Amino acid sequence: MHPKEEIERLKKLINYHNNLYYNLDNPVLSDTQYDELYKQLKDLEEQYPQYRTKNSPTQRVGGQAGELFSPVKHAVPMMSLDNSYSPDEIREWYERAEKTLQRNDFEMVVEAKIDGVSCSLTYENGILVTAASRGDGKTGEDITANVRTIKNIPQKIENAPAGMLEIRGEVYLEKKDLAALNEKQLLNAENIFANTRNAAAGSLRQKDPQMTAQRSLKFFAHSFGAGDISADSFSGFIDLCRQWGFSICPARTKTTQMSEVIRFYNQFDAARHQLPYDVDGLVVKVNRFEYQRILGVTAKSPRWAIAFKYPAPQATTTVENILFSVGRSGVITPVAELKPVAVGGVTISNATLHNFDEISRLGLRVGDSVIIERAGEVIPKVVKVAEHKGGPDVLPPAACPSCGEGVYKEPDEVGYYCVNPSCPAQLRARLLHFASRGAMDIEGLGEVVMDQLLENKYVADFADIYNLSFLHLLNLENFKDKKAQNLLDSIEASKQKPLSRLLFALGIAFVGAKTAEILADRFRTLDALKDAPLEELQSVREVGEIVSHSIYDFFRSPRALEQIERLRAAGLNFTQPKKELAGNILDGKTLVFTGELKTMSRTEAELLAKEYGGKASGSVSKKTSYVVAGAEPGSKLKKARELGVPVLSEEEFLQLIGKK
Known part of the structure; x- marks a missing residue:
């Protein structure tokens, strides 16, 4: 194939997978596979620069600003990191930095790379005003309402610098919270999340912030975006973040020696599995901001930082059979029956193939040698066919494998269904x-x-x-x-x-x-x-x-x-008991909550008011019993004073219901 054609093919393929990963939160390639495609394209473009275009995936961050939420233009582009998977690759990065800086005594900070979702927090005079996703790196999505539900993100920073301050970090879900969420999804007959990153991404894109609030999301601050701060280094910035009340990932070290970076990488590989959250590698950063400015950035990535990633646990095995499972709704799901193989300490004997479109994408047939991956995945998956063995094509069944009745497929759906309700x-x-x-x-x-x-x-x-x-x-x-x-x-x-x-x-x-x-x-x-x-x-x-x-x-x-x-x-109960209230202290009372509360979100406060017999409202009127005002309360407090409505502080509200 001509180099130009191969470059165009790789660009199209990478853009397809970028959309799955960044915008649809549904990746089908492992990070290792994606990085291999990206490296092929990058190498070809370096070899044939006349065919490199501005719209190439190597020249921009992978996602696009979505349309579900309002767009937010980043003050400073949110770049993605280049990835390395071996000591040789990380040494090459170090040697390039050493050559540019003309010194070998520069300090590096090494920290765990949390497998979550990038998020930018913008504060004005210490008050959180905007939270945004990364999007395409220049423009993200306004996810402020959802991010406000994350309990360990400060709504107000005490002793913050005046003006605008942007702090970046990772929104993530702990492993135990993913297990609980997936159990709930199963009970609700809804799709389960494959890993903590997908769950965090899906949770941040909820239309209803109350749904996000139920997901137990957390946030680690890890990068400085923009603003006027007193620190002259990344480690100094992290110290400020601690003082401001941000959670900081504790898995961190500082060194001037690349040998220490590699030693930490090797030692941390075993320890990371014991952490409550998923970690897929390390991030190595040049510490001093002055040196970061000298090193600069490419169109896509900073030259002063790199991800040192761990390869996903994979194994090669054989597809011995493909079975068809019928669910309670009649949907027919193909399942690969595998020759048992150990992956990441667990013996895998089958893997879901999701649907027949996925089989077609993989080109999978019975007898094929396949690569199985289990990297924080709840369900092991077939990521690639390693060797085709020439078996017949796998086709959707003409009849239900359980009852033998007919099968149908909606034109705009990927699923096949059994037509027999008595199956x-x-x-x-x-x-x-x-x-x-x-x-x-x-x-x-x-x-x-x-x-x-x-x-x-x-x-x-x-x-x-x-x-x-x-x-x-x-x-x-x-x-x-x-x-x-x-x-x-x-x-x-x-x-x-x-x-x-x-x-x-x-x-x-x-x-x-x-x-x-x-x-x-x-x-x-x-x-x-x-x-x-x-x-x-x-x-x-x-x-x-x-x-x-x-x-x-x-x-x-x-x-x-x-x-x-x-x-x-048979005697089953056909009634719903009335929920017992925690008390009737607020019986008949209407409350309006305004401003930022210290110990809970406004949604949580409204639920608490209902628990004690009250009713929450979004507007102030003469019928309002109390207005509970937090920081920066706005016009509702002014209206309450004009109407003579009693105003309570958060502490007074908690005292009223006996919680203080």
Whole structure:
């Protein structure tokens, strides 16, 4: 291929993966694979500079400013770092800096590279006014409302320099919080996040800041953006950040010796896995700002810093088979059955292939040798075919692998679905969902037991679970008296679960655990919800047109109505208890919160007011009982004083409800 054509091919391919990574938060290449593509393009452009263009990925940061939020132009471009993966590459970087500075005694700071999302925080006279994503490096997205929910980001900096100050860092999610979030996603029948970075990125792009607030995001300050500060070095800037109340990653060292950098890299490789957050490498920075200015930047990256990354845990194995799994909604998912292989200390024997478009992208066939990756991933994935073995193409099934009925695909979707609502695989998945912890919470009714119940034809729908007898269970493998009685007791106890659990358990399309609770709190009984007209369903907050139609149609299905009556006859609870309030101190009171609170976000304060019987409002009127004012309260405080509405400080509010 002609060099110009190869350069254009690589540019197109890299731009495609940039969009997946930066804008869609859905990368399909490992960092190592991406960097290899980038290096190929960079080397070709250096060899044939006449074919290098301004729009090349080597000349800019990878993302684009998204359209979901307002654009924010960065005062100083937010650049991405060049990557190195070996001691030789990091030494080459050091030697270039040494040559430019004409000295070998310059100090370097080495710190952990957190696998999160870059974020810029702009303060005016110490008050946080704007938070922005990196975007294309010049223009990002305004994510201020969402970033304000991150509890360890100071809303106000004490003793801050006058004027504008920009601090940059990483928004991240801890591993335990990812596990909890994915458990919640599964319970809500929603997609799980592959890793902490994807979860952090998705959380920052929520339209509703309250959703972001529930995600336990955290922030580490790691870079100086712009402003007038007293520090003359990066380490001095980090000391200032500590004084201003920012969290700083503790994994850091300072040295003038490249041998020390490499030693720290090798020692830290094992230690990083014990950290509560994901770390994919180190960042090495020349410490003094004066030297940073001398070294300068390229079109894309600073010359005074570099990422020293750890290769992702990978292994090569063979695809022995491709199976088709049928979920409770009927979607058919291809799964690669692998020759067992150890990856990152875990033995992997299968990996999801997501959909048939992914199989086509990989060019995957049974018998192929493939590279499996598990780098902080919840689900191992096939990242590349190492060697094609000439097997037949993998095609979507013409019939459901479970029931043999037909398969259909919506024109604008990637998924294939089984057309049979009575499909055994769908029934199994629906029954397991019904009994799951977030639904009816029937302890002991897992996959092994459910498979035996289905095989013996003891259950064919939800209501059959409540008709199981002691004798039924004793016929199952490994069941004795005590185990059988424990399961029956758990089934009996599930009858008292609130309506919200039952609604979620029924598996109504688009109704997750949160929506089920909103519906149950609003309608109080299953019959009231069942008989609600479509217009009333559409008026419920957080229930849009698609969800309301799904609920309405479900309760007009003869099969669903028959199932409900059988569950009623079995004695299940069809009501939602009123939530017990922590007290009635604020009963009948309307509160307005304004300004920046010290110990909580305004959303958290409003929820606390509701917990104690009050009502939160967004505007001040004569009917307002109290205005709770934090720092920089604005016009609401002025209006409260004009109307004579009592004004409380945050501390006085907490004292009022007995929290202080």
